[in-house]
Amino acid sequence: MLRSLYSGVSGMRGFQTKLDVIGNNIANVNTIGFKGSRVMFKDILSQTVSGVSAPDDTRGGVNAQQVGLGVSTASIDTVHTAGSAMTTNVVTDLRLNGDGFFAVGTADQVDTAYLTRAGNFTLDANRNLVNADGLHVMGADNAGPITIPDNVVSFSISQNGEIIGVDSAGVVAPTGQVIGVVKVTNPSGLEKLGGNLYRMTSNANADTAITTVAPGNAETGVGTLVSGQLEMSNVDLTGEFTEMIVAQRGFQANSRIITTSDEVLQEVVNLKH
Structure with a gap:
């Protein structure tokens, strides 16, 4: 044929x-x-179809x-590449300005959490910061799920991921909760799982265990957080x-x-x- x-x-x-x-x-x-x-x-x-012949003293070579x-x-x-920013003015909507991924998962899934760039988070009935599927948002330094303290009337999130609370007396103070970000050496090596989630693979990072750091960390090269904005599709x-x-x-x-x-x-x- x-x-x-x-x-x-x-x-x-x-x-x-x-x-x-x-x-x-x-x-x-x-x-x-x-x-x-x-x-x-x-x-x-x-x-x-035919091979190569090298040139000699009497004849040239043939390709x-x-x-x-x-x-x-x-x-x-x-x-x-980064997607465009959409302003929502919702405190729990977060956009990563730079490299890195949010870590989300179940409460016992700190070292094997999923990764995502979708920062449309909300608070559940227990004041846990979760994504649309109810997965917990993990804190920096593998501290586990982010939970807003009960004595906080309102709160804000800084560029470094620190959650600043305001109590009933109007006192502004850090809550001790810091949102974690994961740096990935080769983001293209991540496995897509659907639901805006990725799974770490051996070709994405040398160490497949999840390690979360605070946003804006110059040593690790992760980006900063922008509260009240979301990253759109690229x-x-x-x-x-x-x-x-x-x-x-x-x-x-x-x-x-x-x-x-x-x-x-x-x-x-x-x-x-």
């Missing part, structure tokens, strides 16, 4: 994957803290003749629609390769007549 048939099939599969990723990006254009993905391609092994065998998906990368609709057109045309071109190859094969079959 013609090599071009299989090359066309591999191209259609690759562009279908690209369209799937683009569709997911566009679907999450308004998802808090969402990070878009991109598809990168690589060529498949080439078949060598190899190779025919490519199609394309495959090299990687599907998560692009961790998906650029203009770029996504442009890539969609490219993927669509690529898919059509590869389907035309298959059609043309089929017509050539039909001519070969008709030779017997």
